[in-house]
Amino acid sequence: MRHVLVALVQDEPGMLARMGNLFARRGYNVQSFTAGASELPGLTRITIVVDGPSTALDQVAKQFRKQIGAVKVADVTADKDQLAYEMLLVKVGVSAKTRQEVVSLADLFKARIVDVSSTTLMLEATGEPDKLDKFLEVLRPFGIKEQARTGAIFMSRGAKILNQRPASTSDRKYLTE
């Protein structure tokens, strides 16, 4: 089953390798691993989508939480009230005959045409991963020359904030022995 973990980690060298290593060790197939700056200075927000049995995922999440530098780790798989977005760039082969058809499909999926050549069109689309899958499916007959996806990022709707989930650490920044 598909699982989604969202984490805030300290922006330090080797941190991403550390996190990636955990999943490899447990034999998880990582579908996507996305990292970028969060709203908090010095903290990177990571989104990991993995495929694997639920029982072992709990263990991976615990191991993840244990990493020095992991400030917040949340399993948001069950969170129904959230948005998932991903970006896609795809280069489709076109001829004079098929170009218009691809342009209208792009319209239908609210994709933008970002580059045009005599034999190709490059399209950019943003949306839920499922929508992008469907978009790629309808483009496939035209010939997909190249595609790149960013991997999905997730965020809860409403006032809920990742860093303010229970057991937050932000109020205990300094540790003394």
Next chain:
Amino acid sequence: MRYTGGEVVWECLVREGVDVVWGYPGGAALPLFDALSKYPQIHYVLVRHEQAAAHAADGYARATGKVGVCAATSGPGATNLVTGIATAMLDSVPMVAITAQVADSVIGTDAFQEINITGITLPITKHNYLVRQSRDLARTMREAFFLARTGRPGPVLVDIPKDILTGPCEFHYPERISRPGYRPVVRSAPYQIQRAAQLITDAKHPVVLAGHGVHVAKAWEELRRFAERISAPVVSTLLGLSTLSADHPLCLGMAGMHGVAWANLAVQNADLLIALGMRMDDRFTGSLKHFAPQAKLLHVDIDPAEIGKRVPACLPMVGDVRCVLEALTEALPDLDHRDWLAQIEAWRTQHPLEVHAQGLLPPQEVVRALHRATEGEGLVVSDVGQHQMWVAQHYRFRRLNSFFTSGGLGTMGYSLPAALGVQVGHPTEPVWVVVGDGSFQMNLQELATVAQEWLPIKIVIMDNGYLGMVRQWQELFHGARYIGTPISGPDYVQLAGSYGIPARRVSATDELDAAFAAAKQAKGPFLLDCKVERDENVYPMVQPGTSNTDFVEDPRGRTQE
């Protein structure tokens, strides 16, 4: 005052109260070792292989509860530490490993003796650092010690480029550390204590499982008081031996693959297991499907990732074993389990731990002689293999925290270098090393370090000319095809002699007591080469994949009955 980076490292160690460092110099580490001349308060011990430096730091840490420190140069110096670091990781031993790195400007160019040691040690350290700026050095050292000893302890590696060690470096040792997200839970919530107390009060057949975490938390007294309060037997893991005196009526000894029968039967028939700082290792549980089928599990560990990892916990309690035990003992009345204890005594009588071995020198008798010589009060370091299991079974540890061995990783070659550390931690009394001839030959170069420091380490070699534990498995599961297990070696008495270490050969049981007396009497180191029976197996044994109730006892014991 201006410092070099090398000096800053030693300044940090002084502030952490470090008095001994195990190491081996080298090109990139030159500025680190050069600065050492200004720090006479730190005793630097040159070992003969970096692996030994890590094991020695590990032994020192286990014996004293302080952070062990080892230092090596870049490249091969650093990679030689790896097995020692992994050993410390698996057994949660606080350690700081300092490695020199090639100059920052050439990192990533495959420079001479360059290796990415932070990459290599990523999965076997609690955390590691490559210092890229001089100004980060002192803070990094501070964090390394803090992380190594707090929470669930473990090894932390700090890799420092040569130019940082050489160059000027500001020194400010921070008092506080900012490590957001790192907050080991020490005390369990009061409602958890209440739930646990209820479970314990309701149990008819409770068993306490004492693991290495009891040593780590220094919770020996708390364990004894707790066990006495609830009148429950205490079974230990391999590393949990010597958490409670073997003379204590509630102490059952070790359970698991080579555990004693009554301890395994107690665990298997329990209705409540109170696991303390132990991780349900496969060598302890046997087949999970058959493990303690009627038991609820109350699992106490400071590392939440250990709870529910292999055996689901009925009540997870994240916290420091000592704090949890104090609170639990407080919350519980005196309980009485005399029928349960009588049942366990009956099992002990039915399945006693006897030596059925024939021949001139059964290996179990060597351990029993060691027990007599030390009256169960010795500091014992064992290596890995059959002899390790015989020590675990036949040596009755009366003294707390007196047994040191590589449990999780099962590192052959551990004992002699680890004994260096245990000995420096306990300078006034001898340390006993029990080691097979295979394990001994993995790190016998450290005889030179023993002689150099003239430490009163007594080495007892269980010399059977086999890699005995592997041979036992070949006999039982691989058609007795002894491939790659017969092992030759030097004349150990002569070998010791060439290092100036007195030694003696023992070939029969009746020579044992005199030989141990001689070893004990010697002021310095001593080596006993015990030519034990070659084909002995460790019994009882739970065969892999079977239940801990299905232990196999020594067949020779049966024929005599």
